[in-house]
Amino acid sequence: MSLFGTTSGFGTSGTSMFGSTTTDNHNPMKDIEVTSSPDDSIGCLSFSPPTLPGNFLIAGSWANDVRCWEVQDSGQTIPKAQQMHTGPVLDVCWSDDGSKVFTASCDKTAKMWDLSSNQAIQIAQHDAPVKTIHWIKAPNYSCVMTGSWDKTLKFWDTRSSNPMMVLQLPERCYCADVIYPMAVVATAERGLIVYQLENQPSEFRRIESPLKHQHRCVAIFKDKQNKPTGFALGSIEGRVAIHYINPPNPAKDNFTFKCHRSNGTNTSAPQDIYAVNGIAFHPVHGTLATVGSDGRFSFWDKDARTKLKTSEQLDQPISACCFNHNGNIFAYASSYDWSKGHEFYNPQKKNYIFLRNAAEELKPRNKK
Amino acid sequence: MGRKKKKQLKPWCWYCNRDFDDEKILIQHQKAKHFKCHICHKKLYTGPGLAIHCMQVHKETIDAVPNAIPGRTDIELEIYGMEGIPEKDMDERRRLLEQKTQESQKKKQQDDSDEYDDDDSAASTSFQPQPVQPQQGYIPPMAQPGLPPVPGAPGMPPGIPPLMPGVPPLMPGMPPGMPPPVPRPGIPPMTQAQAVSAPGILNRPPAPTVTVPAPQPPVTKPLFPSAGQAQAAVQGPVGTDFKPLNSTPATTTEPPKPTFPAYTQSTASTTSTTNSTAAKPAASITSKPATLTTTSATSKLIHPDEDISLEERRAQLPKYQRNLPRPGQAPIGNPPVGPIGGMMPPQPGIPQQQGMRPPMPPHGQYGGHHQGMPGYLPGAMPPYGQGPPMVPPYQGGPPRPPMGMRPPVMSQGGRY
Numbered sequence: 001m002s003l004f005g006t007t008s009g010f011g012t013s014g015t016s017m018f019g020s021t022t023t024d025n026h027n028p029m030k031d032i033e034v035t036s037s038p039d040d041s042i043g044c045l046s047f048s049p050p051t052l053p054g055n056f057l058i059a060g061s062w063a064n065d066v067r068c069w070e071v072q073d074s075g076q077t078i079p080k081a082q083q084m085h086t087g088p089v090l091d092v093c094w095s096d097d098g099s100k101v102f103t104a105s106c107d108k109t110a111k112m113w114d115l116s117s118n119q120a121i122q123i124a125q126h127d128a129p130v131k132t133i134h135w136i137k138a139p140n141y142s143c144v145m146t147g148s149w150d151k152t153l154k155f156w157d158t159r160s161s162n163p164m165m166v167l168q169l170p171e172r173c174y175c176a177d178v179i180y181p182m183a184v185v186a187t188a189e190r191g192l193i194v195y196q197l198e199n200q201p202s203e204f205r206r207i208e209s210p211l212k213h214q215h216r217c218v219a220i221f222k223d224k225q226n227k228p229t230g231f232a233l234g235s236i237e238g239r240v241a242i243h244y245i246n247p248p249n250p251a252k253d254n255f256t257f258k259c260h261r262s263n264g265t266n267t268s269a270p271q272d273i274y275a276v277n278g279i280a281f282h283p284v285h286g287t288l289a290t291v292g293s294d295g296r297f298s299f300w301d302k303d304a305r306t307k308l309k310t311s312e313q314l315d316q317p318i319s320a321c322c323f324n325h326n327g328n329i330f331a332y333a334s335s336y337d338w339s340k341g342h343e344f345y346n347p348q349k350k351n352y353i354f355l356r357n358a359a360e361e362l363k364p365r366n367k368k
Numbered sequence: 369m370g371r372k373k374k375k376q377l378k379p380w381c382w383y384c385n386r387d388f389d390d391e392k393i394l395i396q397h398q399k400a401k402h403f404k405c406h407i408c409h410k411k412l413y414t415g416p417g418l419a420i421h422c423m424q425v426h427k428e429t430i431d432a433v434p435n436a437i438p439g440r441t442d443i444e445l446e447i448y449g450m451e452g453i454p455e456k457d458m459d460e461r462r463r464l465l466e467q468k469t470q471e472s473q474k475k476k477q478q479d480d481s482d483e484y485d486d487d488d489s490a491a492s493t494s495f496q497p498q499p500v501q502p503q504q505g506y507i508p509p510m511a512q513p514g515l516p517p518v519p520g521a522p523g524m525p526p527g528i529p530p531l532m533p534g535v536p537p538l539m540p541g542m543p544p545g546m547p548p549p550v551p552r553p554g555i556p557p558m559t560q561a562q563a564v565s566a567p568g569i570l571n572r573p574p575a576p577t578v579t580v581p582a583p584q585p586p587v588t589k590p591l592f593p594s595a596g597q598a599q600a601a602v603q604g605p606v607g608t609d610f611k612p613l614n615s616t617p618a619t620t621t622e623p624p625k626p627t628f629p630a631y632t633q634s635t636a637s638t639t640s641t642t643n644s645t646a647a648k649p650a651a652s653i654t655s656k657p658a659t660l661t662t663t664s665a666t667s668k669l670i671h672p673d674e675d676i677s678l679e680e681r682r683a684q685l686p687k688y689q690r691n692l693p694r695p696g697q698a699p700i701g702n703p704p705v706g707p708i709g710g711m712m713p714p715q716p717g718i719p720q721q722q723g724m725r726p727p728m729p730p731h732g733q734y735g736g737h738h739q740g741m742p743g744y745l746p747g748a749m750p751p752y753g754q755g756p757p758m759v760p761p762y763q764g765g766p767p768r769p770p771m772g773m774r775p776p777v778m779s780q781g782g783r784y
Contacts, residue, residue, distance in 0.1 A: 062688065088683065273669045
């Protein structure tokens with residue numbers, strides 16, 4: 001099974017052979033395994049933008065490293081380069097031209113990695129770990145946005161050590177997403193703020209959270225005209241809220257749905273509710289994928305309000321996910337996310353990144 | 369009628385505050401509206417009965433009673449007709465009715481009962497004003513604030529409260545198939561008039577009748593209209609502090625202030641609607657920063673108890689706190705600052721870092737700037753940069769040594 005629907009056979013060298021025993025459940029979906037995956041949990045994944053020919057995948061891990069692979073059409077993954085921070089890497093993103101990768105770390109800094117020279121320099125500083133990093137490309141400016149547990153959102157011109165702007169957050173930044181001209185930041189204590197980025201970033205609206213539990217991940221979606229129009233917000237309680245910024249009928253258009261829960265059985269066994277670790281929207285179809293602590297991923301159509309697919313259960317939580325620029329590849333990382341605390345952490349357990357052909361499975365369901 | 373029992377004069381539905389002539393009719397209403405399974409339409413007898421049916425037959429959990437007003441959605445309360453209604457709600461109802469009868473008495477003293485005085489117009493006695501109030505919180509999300517609240521009221525047959533959060537109760541759990549076909553396939557606004565009289569349909573119809581205007585957002589509607597105006601002022605490239613680099617005319621832009629009172633309002637109350645009807649999860653959360661309630665009778669949240677993110681919890685571990693010593697710099701690797709600092713005892717046992725770390729909780733040195741970070745010179749080789757470009761460096765020893773404790777993990781780390 002190649003990634004791109006061509007007829008080449010499966011079993012290309014992209015698959016690592018060791019560790020695949022018959023009873024092992026680390027890859028029940030039989031997806032392509034990325035070679036030389038990081039040695040500790042993977043916290044973030046990001047594919048290169050369309051400006052770069054081919055597909056390059058970046059992963060940041062709790063081993064303090066950021067790794068880059070080239071993903072070929074055959075499914076083969078070739079490690080290309082690596083950079084280090086002095087603390088776990090919590091978020092990564094690409095510049096719009098594909099020449100730089102930005103990385104955010106627990107070491108309270110963010111760096112800019114120039115791939116052609118393989119040099120990384122620090123471009124940002126916070127007082128606490130930097131949890132989110134995003135590149136903003138506006139018609140009249142470009143900058144890097146970093147969100148941190150120090151309750152600030154900072155905007156950096158990579159040439160200066162002083163931030164262009166500092167915005168205060170109500171609480172620690174937990175997740176964010178940017179699609180120009182909109183940015184969404186979700187914080188601790190269920191804070192939720194939308195920013196507009198035209199001309200310069202400014203707070204647009206604070207939204208009362210549609211979810212009752214801790215925010216964990218957020219992703220902006222676009223309308224048919226390809227403009228950002230709302231976002232999906234995931235919490236630790238196996239639930240995702242779909243929220244439009246200016247809907248014609250908020251009570252009808254906004255909704256939440258449950259996901260990543262163990263099936264309620266007939267007996268009175270309590271249902272296990274897992275955190276939603278990541279949400280990603282398919283760049284072409286507009287459908288979304290969610291990954292959870294339960295070790296499954298699911299695909300959803302938010303307009304038809306239906307589930308498209310749920311995977312088999314992996315033996316580890318799925319900690320991150322992303323689509324490549326044209327939506328043909330869905331990447332997801334299988335590694336421990338700390339959802340059961342320190343006791344269940346096994347440093348010996350291998351961490352995986354899987355790649356799946358996403359062109360067909362995420363097609364929207366036909367509306368009735 | 370005229371029973372002076374402890375119950376109210378007329379039977380009323382606890383879930384939606386509607387009045388009925390007869391308890392039998394009330395029960396029929398409850399079975400059809402509140403105890404009806406949204407998947408198979410089977411009518412049950414009580415709320416808990418419905419919950420059990422959904423769990424056993426459909427493997428679905430529901431957290432809220434369908435078509436119930438917020439505050440009255442408890443699925444675990446066993447209410448049948450007028451039985452089981454909590455005492456305080458009974459009292460509240462009695463009080464409301466008394467108020468209403470007082471007002472209608474006052475009104476009867478007017479000359480012409482059809483005329484509304486200024487004083488009385490607020491009373492709006494077309495139907496119970498008080499019971500409406502609990503629902504009034506939901507009006508904004510249904511209709512834009514510009515529209516009169518409960519606009520269907522005068523036209524509606526009495527006894528059908530126009531405000532039912534009809535759609536959200538369908539949300540609990542995206543059924544693996546499709547959401548129930550009844551309301552969803554875009555109830556066209558036209559059919560509302562007929563739908564209202566059909567008892568089987570959820571009471572959503574009245575509201576959309578009002579919001580007929582602009583069912584689709586116009587294509588060119590800007591996402592942030594105020595920003596659009598502000599943007600016109602600055603078009604050239606902008607410097608590092610967002611001031612324009614070119615010498616544009618003196619109109620420096622003020623930061624655009626979003627002025628969308630309508631949207632803000634509707635959003636705020638929308639989310640409150642969604643909050644209450646989007647099925648309060650069985651694991652109730654105490655909104656204290658300290659802990660979550662992760663276990664309840666029917667479900668268990670797979671998450672540590674403290675209400676901090678998984679990453680924050682993990683980052684507290686000494687293992688992830690080690691940082692490279694760097695020349696000319698105070699070590700950055702202090703315990704996470706701020707709210708988390710409170711949870712961390714001052715790191716008694718971090719062997720590696722004793723030499724490095726004067727305790728500096730306030731992080732005064734790092735007020736958000738880098739001071740003299742060597743890494744800032746573009747092109748200079750920062751201390752942690754990797755030298756050999758584009759060589760598969762994973763085998764390389766050089767990057768490894770700083771990760772003092774890591775070798776055991778690294779060496780296993782998949783040689784390929």
